[in-house]
Amino acid sequence: MPLTVSSDATETEWDAFVERHPDASGYHLWRWRRVMERAFGHQTVYLAARRDAEIVGVLPAVMIKSRLFGRSLVSLPFLNYGGVVATDADVARTLVDHSASVGAREGASHLELRHMVQRFDDLPVKRHKVAMRLRLGSNETVAWDQLDRKVRNQVKKAQKSNLTAETGGRELLGDFYSVFAHNMRDLGTPVYGRGFFEEVFEQFPASARVFIVRLGANAVAAGIGYAFRDTLEMPWASSLKSSRPLCANVLLYWHAMLYAIADGRTTFDFGRSTPGDGPFQFKRQWGAEPSELAWEYRLFKGDRMPDQSPSNLKFRAAIAMWKRLPVPVATWLGPAIVRSIP
Numbered sequence: 001m002p003l004t005v006s007s008d009a010t011e012t013e014w015d016a017f018v019e020r021h022p023d024a025s026g027y028h029l030w031r032w033r034r035v036m037e038r039a040f041g042h043q044t045v046y047l048a049a050r051r052d053a054e055i056v057g058v059l060p061a062v063m064i065k066s067r068l069f070g071r072s073l074v075s076l077p078f079l080n081y082g083g084v085v086a087t088d089a090d091v092a093r094t095l096v097d098h099s100a101s102v103g104a105r106e107g108a109s110h111l112e113l114r115h116m117v118q119r120f121d122d123l124p125v126k127r128h129k130v131a132m133r134l135r136l137g138s139n140e141t142v143a144w145d146q147l148d149r150k151v152r153n154q155v156k157k158a159q160k161s162n163l164t165a166e167t168g169g170r171e172l173l174g175d176f177y178s179v180f181a182h183n184m185r186d187l188g189t190p191v192y193g194r195g196f197f198e199e200v201f202e203q204f205p206a207s208a209r210v211f212i213v214r215l216g217a218n219a220v221a222a223g224i225g226y227a228f229r230d231t232l233e234m235p236w237a238s239s240l241k242s243s244r245p246l247c248a249n250v251l252l253y254w255h256a257m258l259y260a261i262a263d264g265r266t267t268f269d270f271g272r273s274t275p276g277d278g279p280f281q282f283k284r285q286w287g288a289e290p291s292e293l294a295w296e297y298r299l300f301k302g303d304r305m306p307d308q309s310p311s312n313l314k315f316r317a318a319i320a321m322w323k324r325l326p327v328p329v330a331t332w333l334g335p336a337i338v339r340s341i342p
Contacts, residue, residue, distance in 0.1 A: 001051040003091065005098045009048035009055060017048075017055040018085065025081040025116070026228025028060060031203035032076065036062045039196040040339045045073065045102050049091050057086030059095040063106060066340035072306065073103035074112045077342030078192070080131070080235055080272045083115040083296070092119060100298040110306060111298040112342070118294035124305050125297070130290035132270040132283040133231075136261050143261060151250065151285055158213075158251035163220070163243075165213050165255035170201040172210035175219035183238035185330040188319030193335030197224065197236075211256045213239070213248045221248035225256055232260035233269035253286065 011030040018024040033044050042062045049057035060082065061075040076082030086092035096113070103111045118125055137143030144152065166172075177194045184191035201208050207228065213221035223237030234256055239249040257268050270288050273280040280290070297305050322330060 003049055003051055003056075003094055005047055005049045005094060007045070007047055009046070009058070013055055014046070014048060014058060017058060021085050021087075023116075024085045026207070026226060026233070027076055027079045027081050028058065028085055029228075032079070033060065035196070035199045035203055036077075039193070039199040040078075042077075042339070043106075045099060047095055047098055047102075049086065049095050056088075057084065057091035057095050059084045059099050061099055061103075061111070062342075063103075063108065064340060064342050069306065069340065071106065071108040072110055072112060072342065073099065073106070073108045074342045075099075075114060078196075079114075080233070080269075081114055081116055081293075083113040084119065089119075096120070096298065100300070103298070104300045109299070109301045111300075112306070113296045113298075115294045115296055116291070118296065120296055123296040123298065124303075126295040126305055127292050128274065129272045129293045129295070130275055130280070131293055132273050132280070132288040132290055134257075134268045134270070134286055134288040136257060136266055136268055139261060140258055143257060146287060148285055148287065154247040154250040155254050158247040161215075161246040163213050163215055163246060163248055163251055165211065165251055167255070167259050168210050168212070169205065169208070170198070170210075172212055172222075173197055173201065175212050176210050176222040176224060179219050179222040179240060180236060180238045181331045181334075182240060182327050184334065185325060185327050186241060186323065188322040190322070190334035190338040190341070191331055192338055195335075200224070200226075209259065211237075211252055211259070213243075213252045213255070215243065215246070215248070220246075221252040223252055223256060225259070227260075227263065227265060230265055231267040231269050232256065232263065232265045233271060235271045237271075249282075 014030045018028045033046055036042050036044055045061045047059045048055050061073050062077050064072050064074055064077055084092045084095050100111045137146050181191045207226055209225045211223045212219050220243035221239035223234045226233050260268055270283040
């Protein structure tokens with residue numbers, strides 16, 4: 001049957017395809033389109049391929065317009081996973097070709113595909129990030145026994161330090177954001193606006209959860225979990241520097257894992273990391289296994305893949321300056337900047 005590609009798929013049929021395809025991530029769901037449009041004001045390009053009126057592939061992408069980096073079409077920005085999902089290689093190739101045509105026509109320098117595995121042998125690929133996933137124990141006792149002794153001691157230390165942990169929904173976003181914004185300033189990284197997280201909970205009230213660790217009444221560590229199929233992912237997590245001697249970040253992750261187990265999840269996804277860095281080592285101590293990610297590119301201008309990583313030396317001075325800003329100033333300035341850094 002002839003293959004057609006269009007942008008006229010409905011949310012219902014798009015999500016039906018995503019839900020039944022084993023390679024799709026939770027970020028391929030249609031509602032992330034609304035998050036990108038409403039929280040950031042970005043143009044979205046959601047293409048579906050059909051055979052005989054039936055969807056056989058999808059490719060969600062977002063157009064990023066930046067004064068510093070120019071234009072790029074990304075699948076998907078601000079998130080860990082994206083790229084094309086299709087029933088076969090021909091469908092995948094056709095969708096990428098059509099998306100690339102849109103990107104080139106709109107003046108983008110490249111199309112970025114954040115795949116979990118390499119899909120195209122002929123495309124330039126970056127392998128600078130890994131996913132970190134842990135197979136969860138069937139219950140709290142089994143999960144505890146699987147932990148390294150050092151991690152168990154850190155959890156005990158947090159509990160003896162009078163730290164408490166709780167789980168909730170949108171009502172805890174204020175506590176989460178206060179910790180997250182402070183930590184992003186300390187890292188020298190512009191912070192997402194609170195409206196981004198508000199929109200995530202607007203679109204995914206049943207799948208998103210906030211985890212908070214408190215010292216007394218004050219939040220000192222916080223994270224957001226996102227559930228899809230058998231996995232709970234923690235794409236955003238932070239702790240205050242002052243709480244780290246108390247192992248608040250360790251209690252945060254342990255609490256989130258216990259929630260995942262009680263919720264029937266079998267895998268905990270720590271999100272992506274750079275191999276060998278501090279966050280990678282933290283996640284590795286839990287027993288998480290690294291899985292190399294493949295960010296593939298269609299380049300429209302030149303032959304060099306983009307490098308917008310904070311590790312890029314040309315950003316060193318800006319990062320150092322950002323770390324010196326007062327937290328309220330960094331929190332006010334950050335959202336307008338980070339919306340253009342995918």
